[in-house]
Amino acid sequence: MFCFQCEQTAGCAGCMGAAGVCGKTANTSRLQDELTGAVIGLAKSCGHNEKSERTDRIIIEGLFTTVTNVNFNDKTLEDMIEKVHKEKEAIAPNCITCAAPCGNTEDFDMNLLWNEDEDIRSLKSLILFGIRGMAAYAYHAMVLGYESEEVNQFFYKALSIITYDLEMDRLIEVAMEVGEKNLKCMELLDKANTSSYGTPTPVKVPLTIEKGPFIVITGHDLKDLEVLLKQTEGKGINIYTHGEMLPAHGYPELKKYPHLKGNFGTAWQNQQKEFDNIPAPVLFTTNCLMPVKESYKDRVFTTEVVSYPEMVHIEGDGEEKDFTLVINKALELGGYKEDKENTGINGGKYVVTGFGHGSVLSVADKIIEAVGNKQISHFFLVGGCDGAKVGRNYYTEFVKQSPKDSVILTLACGKYRFNDLDLGEICGLPRIMDMGQCNDAYGAIKVAIALSKAFGCEVNELPLSMILSWYEQKAVCILLTLLHLGIKNIFLGPTLPAFISPNVLKYLVENYNISPISTPEADLKKILG
Known part of the structure; x- marks a missing residue:
């Protein structure tokens, strides 16, 4: 097997051998590659044939199935591969058995990607892993009855591009387009969630x-x-x-x-x-x-x-x-016989959530006034995926050491490192505000843009720093969205992605000033001066 799509991949290089760090076997990994190759073949066949809503769902479902920690079952993977093949046969009859194959609709051999030139492999992986994460968000919106033809159509484009012989500059453009389309996808899911269940409140x-x-x-x-x-x-x-x-x-x-x-x-x-x-x-x-x-x-x-x-x-x-x-x-x-008192990682007996963009922007005037009066000195977005690898206590310590007049915005499961801490309040607002799931990064973006307009400055000029943790593919598409928006000076950890080659990393550092996390003390000093 070869897999380097998640943060915990072996040796920060790639899982090989009998099993991956996540627990999937070599055969499961092979089937996930086969499924990806089949989905690519289906996407390319739609360049010559008319797709349907069912095709869209199968493409999204197939991509979501290969996200880390979703499917460990070889039988269901085999069934999904067959489902993809049946859909291709339905929209392109006799394609599989064609006597004169065009080469455009065959299942893609993922080994061709894994053995590409290092920089090309890096950028194509960035695109593939990004649309896998985006597919998860598209799937959740679809379950609630919300879809976007623009988002759906992009899956076909991105999957096809993985098979093309393209230069780095063009692949970088497509990677940024993943970020653009993921922003639309997160906006769609936000609409789906709030239309179905109302605006979150604390x-x-x-x-x-x-x-x-x-x-x-x-x-x-x-x-x-x-x-x-x-x-x-x-x-x-x-x-x-x-x-x-x-x-x-x-x-x-x-x-x-x-x-x-x-x-x-x-x-x-x-x-x-x-x-x-x-x-x-x-x-x-x-x-x-x-x-x-x-x-x-x-x-x-x-x-x-x-x-x-x-x-x-x-x-x-x-x-x-x-x-x-x-x-x-x-x-x-039957459950427990008596109430069982549990605590968070830091001993807290409760956590607070519900600070979506609707709630935060409803008190925007109070926040703007607090910044103007120097009651709030800085905003830190400390969020992303949690994981088991040593070094993630960095995020707990960072939050603990943050200035007492700063606000911590957080989202996704990385917040469990510190969301039970009681850091007090500023102007009646809690210093830690949980904005929601990983897809609610859209809400954080809305808040940042609203603040930049209120202060008459660019987002990168705000007293706002992003300290992000990543684990799997949804974090990849969110990072690409931030880069698409031109957001710079992001701190990323606990390690940099194994699929990012030195040359691609150099490009990201030079153009967006992405930094790997170091220590809370050093990073706070770098941010605050």
């Missing part, structure tokens, strides 16, 4: 688990949570979010359910310890699945594109999905 979320039956739901898909809440009404079962599902508590149409009680555990990489022998089922709705341990494998359920060998998978779409098996397992296990 809410204090307890970490204590009440006695009695409960279900833990993890991932990102708000529709799955809504359906689960409806199906558990009146059954004496409490629902607890985990990981990136925490921001759901801020949405009015979700927090109206009284049995949406609180948050269980922290970020995805701690699940093997946190789920160990818990008396409740866990429902995985998107990526963030780790290899399942024996001690809780009988209570794990998956849905959507998530799949793991021998785990029960809940099929269906939207309201038609039936979570009876999950509900019955919760009743069977």
Whole structure:
């Protein structure tokens, strides 16, 4: 196998041999490459044939399936490959068995990419991994009934370009276009979420688990949570979010359910310890699945594109999905006999979320006044993916050492390193504001642009610094969006992507001044002078 798409890849170079660091086997990796190659073939065939909405969904689903920590199941990967092939045959009959193949619609051999010139491979990987992340956001919006033809069409273009013989300059342009289209995709998902569930408002979320039956739901898909809440009404079962599902508590149409009680555990990489022998089922709705341990494998359920060998998978779409098996397992296990008091990583008993762009911009006048009065000296966006690799305590220490007159905006699961800290308030506003999931980077961008207009300056001239952590492909597309917008001076860690070649890194440093994180003390001094 060869895989270097995530931050934890072996030796910061690439996973090879029998298994990857994430736990996928060499055969699973091979099948994911085959699936990607099949999706590329399908995309290219649509250059000569008319696609459909079904084709769009299969392209998006195929890309999302190959994001890190989504699918470890060889059988479902094989089924997905067959699904892609059937769709290509439907829109381009006899293409596979054509006696005079044109070479444009065949499945792409991913080994051709992995053995490319180092810089070309780097840029094509940046494009591929970026659209994989974007596909996750497009999928969530699609589940809620929102799609963009502009976004969908770009998947076909980007997939086809991976097979072309292009120079670095052209590939850099396409990589920036990934950022442009991902901004539109995040805007679409933001509209889908807020139209469906209302504008998030700040809410204090307890970490204590009440006695009695409960279900833990993890991932990102708000529709799955809504359906689960409806199906558990009146059954004496409490629902607890985990990981990136925490921001759901801020949405009015979700927090109206009284049995949406609180948050269980922290970020995805701690699940093997946190789920160990818990008396409740866990429902995985998107990526963030780790290899399942024996001690809780009988209570794990998956849905959507998530799949793991021998785990029960809940099929269906939207309201038609039936979570009876999950509900019955919760009743069977019974939950804790007494309330169980849990804490965050730093000992806090609750966390606060719901500071979406709607909430932050509603108090923009107060924020602008506080900056003018020098009550707020600086804004730090400290967010992104969490992970298990040594060095991620940097983000906790950075937040702890930040000036007491600064504000910490955060999003995605990296916030679990510090979101239970009580850093006090400034002008009645908490110093830590959780803006939501990773896709809610769109909200942070809206806030930054609004502040720049209020102060009559460019975003890069604001007292705003971005300290980002990355793990998988959704972080890649967000980074490309920030670069597309011309945002500079980003600090990135805990390590730089293995797929970024020295020459590509040189380009990013020279044009955008991207810096690898060092120490909190040194980076704060560099930022604040």
